[in-house]
Amino acid sequence: MDIQVDQIAPRAKKASRELATLSTTRKNAALLQIAQLLEQEKPWLQQENQKDLVAGRAADMSDAMLNRLELSDDVIASMVKGLHELVNLKDPVGSIDQMTRRPNGMLVGRMRIPLGVIMMIYESRPNVTVDAAALCLKTGNGVILRGGSEAIHSNRALATLLKRALEEQGINGDAVQVVGVTDRSVITRLLHEEDNIDLVIPRGGEGLIRNVMENSRIPVLKHYKGVCHLYVDKAADIDKTIPVILNAKTQRPGTCNTLEGLLIHEKVAAGFVPRIAEKLAEAGVEIRGCRKSCTLSKKIVPAVESDWGKEFLALIISIKVVADYDEARAYIDRYGSHHTEAIMTEDYEMAQRFLSEIDASAVMVNASTRFNDGGELGLGAEIGISTTKLHSYGPMGLEELTTRKFIVMGTGQVRQ
Template identity: 60%
Template sequence: MTLEETIIGLARETKGAARQVANLSTTVKNRVLLAMAAALLERKDYIQAQNELDLAAGREKGLSAAMLDRLALSDKVIEAMVTGLREVAALPDPVGEISELQRRPSGIMVGRMRIPLGVIGMIYESRPNVTVDAAALCLKAGNAVVLRGGSEALHSNLALAQVLRDCLAAEQLDPAAIQVIPVTDREAVTCMLRLEEQIDLIIPRGGEGLIRFVSENSRIPVLKHYKGVCHVFVDAGADLGMAGDIVINGKTQRPGVCNALETLLVHRDAAAEFLPAVGARLALAGVEIRGCPQTLALMPMAVPAGPDDWGMEFLDLILAVKVVADIDEALTHIARYGSQHTEAIITNNHAHAQRFLREVDSSSVMVNASTRFSDGGQYGLGAEIGISTTKLHAYGPMGLRELTTRKFIVYGEGQIRV
């Protein structure tokens, strides 16, 4: 059997299982999710033994300590996956929800019912815990899922999926509702992206290169974000102590994530007081400042920003800093260099706050809060399957509801159209 035939056969099996999953009751879905949580703990030794095969191969290939850390399924990581499964089981089930029911002049009742999307294709890198997170969310939302993780985590992903599939089988459910593509050949991804008859939506998670490859080669709709170039604008008259705390948190708490702060914009009337103070705190945290000429005059430790630093996702302890004349210049800068991920304003001016919320075209827009809050868990969505900076059909962090769509439903009493 060729690679293409293998991928097509696997996707067809998943498509067949999707109908059964779509019609599961909330009770059954929750029972399976809780059984999966218990099974991860019961079969931890098996999972970690398979994970060690990946870690050994990674060490042999010279993967960095950071990459190996992301790959490792430690006791703590497995406990986190177990907690995640239990949390998804506790979330309200969106499937079957009816809304907007209204009677039309003809007498018919028209409403909308929330339904699963069908088959989700997940393409992701490195972290094998995504296998469990994605499978759990897809199952609760009534979807089947085809998972294609990174080649460095193949044994781990297959082991995790097997534990989850065994729980489905124990409930007399089709294990094909959760599939992991069992090969590392990159051509498998290309094959997967051509299966528009079997897969309804592709969600890529990883670096910009992976996401652009998926977007450029997929025949299937793709929910994606290329990068997170997140800005904070410190307005004139802002609480500068609060602004400093938000900047430090946004840049230094986890600099390698997509909701970390990458560019700081400061109103010129606040710059002389704010930049030296926040600069000292950033320097203590080991942050390199790349600034405009006005910034260089106020922050001696800064180096000149190059043209490519505006709009750059550093994913590191590097921060671009620019002094702007007013909110208009800040909005123009964000419109040019932002990535529609997350933008924040620090201000005591209500009119400026409302204007920023209205005018910034981003999936998350914040007033007086850290960009690090741009996260499904922090927003109350439960677990998160990804972040979308496209607008069809989801915008921002994606949870259970974003893994569903709505269809029209009609109740009649014999009406015919005249």
């Protein structure tokens, strides 16, 4: 094993101890420095990113994946905006709550502290490199970032800027490390560094997550696939429902909070299916449906078993007509990925039932699944969307990247 790779985790651990004590002012200064360098070095970043895009096209990468890979002007502007927004968010580190006085006079409270060192393993989307680094920096966590081989040039370039920004602010550059090699054995080696790494967050396909789970000696928090559904209840406002579905499916079809499956109550199917099929087809969406939905619109092709519960990450959607809410819930229980589930209904009791009974990191009433995002939910940027419940469920913002320790303030008390 290359000595540089072998030293990644120990160096990150050492740097994390220094980072944990940094003031909010210094952390924010580093974030602003990163934003400045992203703007300043944009032509070079895009030149390096172009190498990945050329290789991706040569490898017949899908349009959705190429879209996730590109560091366009808009993507870089979004990263810069996110950094500035993060600067304005409250730093959770060091905050104390639940301070109570015990009968013996001691004060007992809980203080937020960094988790330590976080390793994130992800595919494509090099903007994740900056988002994750920034969140970990703000929360005082060291971070090791291992992007996919398809984004290697982009991530190496971003690593250069991140390290430069930290060091220009007098911060140990080892606090943010990007693994700049594509050898997969490096991941396995790092997954055994339980003494130096505190949490692993895999973000990508099912194969990646399964591999991490099977090989890690470190606690794993899964950012699993996004098989998101929307159930059109018999009490749905159809005019309100159509634009919500179009937004959820077509705004950015390659993201994890994109709508993949549409469930429609049979009492509204006859009038609704032809309308929504027409609108989806106009937007370039391929529709794969159950037998009943196919009889209602020629725009729908018959679905096969593998279409149910599939994360298409493309302009493809599955449609199924269901007898009632109970059938819709059973379908979601079977095929959902605990990411995002939505209902369109004007029935208050049905909406409340959906909210309480559906198990997902975000459950929505009369809103697009695309809102399951840290920024849209008021968290600022997020490192991913946890589809497991320990220790976080849903978008992981600043607070989710910290834990709490007990603090005790006494006046000489001893236990009796």
